[in-house]
Each structure stands twice: as C-alpha cells, then as structure tokens.
Amino acid sequence: MTVSLLSLDMAGTTIDEGGVVYELLSRCVADELGSPVPADVLAPWTGTDKTEAIRGLLTTLGGDPARTEAVYAVFAAQLDEAYAAATPTLFPGVREAIASLRAAGVKVALQTGYTREVAEGLLTKVGWEVGIDVDALATSELVRASRPAPYLVFRTMELTGTRSVAEVLVAGDTPNDLAAGTAAGARFVVGVRTGAGSAGDLGRSRHTHLVDSVADIPALLDAAGELSTT
Secondary structure (H helix, E strand, O other), X not given: OOOOXXXXXXXXXXXXXOOHHHHHHHHHHHHHHOOOOOXXXXXXXXXXOHHHHHHHHHHHOOOOHHHHHHHHHHHHHHHHHHHHHOOOEEOOOHHHHHHHHHHOOOEEEEEOOOOHHHHHHHHHHHOOOEOOOEOEEEOHHHOOXXXXXXXXXXXXXXXXXXXXXXXXXXXXXXXXXXXXXXXXXXXXXXXXXXXXOOHHHHHHOOOOEEEOOHXXXXXXXXXXXXXXXX
16 A cells, blocks of 8 residues: 555645744743743644644643633734745745655645634745645644644545545654654654754654655655555
8 A cells, every 4th residue: 555645734844934933922922921931831832723822831831821812813913914024935845746746646735733714825825726736735723623633634634535544644843743643543654854843852753754854755755665656
C-alpha cells in the first residue's frame, strides 16, 4: 500500500508567514494579564486551535478564562491587519513538490488551528485555491478538539475519501502536529524544521522522519518506495 494522502499543517510548515501568529498571540494574552507570557508556557500551545491556546494560557497564568473570546477578538483583528500588511509565501520548493505529488496521484490536504476565514486568506496570499492547488482544507471550527487530538487529520481523510491511516503522511512544524499524527495512527509522521518547533523539541516527539522542508517529502516517499508507479 502506498501513501495516497498528505495531511499538512499550514503556517510554519507549508506557508512562511514569519511566525507572526505566536508573536501576536503572546502579546494579546500579555496585554490581558499585564505581564509577559513566558516562552516555555507558550510552547505547548503551538499548533493548537487559537481559542484553545488563549484559554489555556489565561488559565495557566492566573487570568480569567471567561475572557477568552474577548482576547481572541483582539488577536483575530490584529492578525488580519498583520496578514494584510505582510506577504506570506510558500516555503521554497513547496509549490513544486505539492504539484509533483498531486500529479503522481497523491492527494494533498491542509489542516490548521486557524479558522477557515483566516486560512483562506493565507491561501489567497500565496496564490493557492482549494480544489485546484490542494485537495482539501480542514480548519479548527470543523472539529471538537484541535491538536494534539487526531481529529484534524481524520477530517482531511474524510474530505479526501481516504479510508486507511496506512495511506496517510502527516507533517507539521510543532510537537502538537506530530502528536496528532501519532494519535491518528498515520503511517508517516514527519517533523518539518521550518517553523515554531525547535529541532530538539521535534526530535523528542514521536515521529517517523524529520526533514528540513515539505519540499523534501517527494524524495522521502520515493526513497521509501511509497509512490505509486502505475
């Protein structure tokens, strides 16, 4: 059985948005609390649903979790402004890698802790469209729990008609991405060293492979004999 679906995280894995999301998330929570968010407290929330992250940070740091929606509203507005002013891009070689895999019959789905509105805005910035450049998009509001729960992975399988986790490769740049792939039972769980997760953190998380970029995945699958030759 060969890999038929890539289930890829978006920001930090497929799209380079400069890491702005976690800078803003940290700043908005810090403004609410009146004190900085320590990096080691923020780190476990990378790769998760952003509302869940804000609630978790407020709870951990002694804030009022009832303020989650208010803080998220500020964060979402600032993120819209930041992305409107910025120029997110696909990481080098990713466009070509995804195109080559889809030409070989592999479906490619994106999954993210963003809402669909934010995710589609990012895709527009990089010139991608669901159904044309990628096969599916699974966003945070479609699942009951974000990473490290496996539900975003399962939703990409549902959206692409993929029946077996033995046909799935999950890739992401944070330990929570890898934990979700592992929880889903994906055949390949690939850490990508382009985003929020350090090489050490990714290496300590359960995975099957570590690569420098999503652009390296076609060669990884080819070397493993996982691409169909028919």
